[in-house]
Amino acid sequence: MTLILSLIAGIAAALIAGALSGLRIGKEALGAELAAYMGGLYGFLSGAVAVVVTTIILMLV
16 A cells, blocks of 8 residues: 555656646746646656656665
8 A cells, every 4th residue: 555655646746846847947938838748747757767666675675
């Protein structure tokens, strides 16, 4: 149960952080909506890998 909750929380945090940073960085060049979508996508891609790897390492320790 803890594993599933940590994965969900970590991936949600990665999505939110990616969307916010994309919005902050690319709002003027791409528009707010597209920048948030792209930031959320890249946040999910990089954050999901980091969350899964970290969770596996913590389970092994």
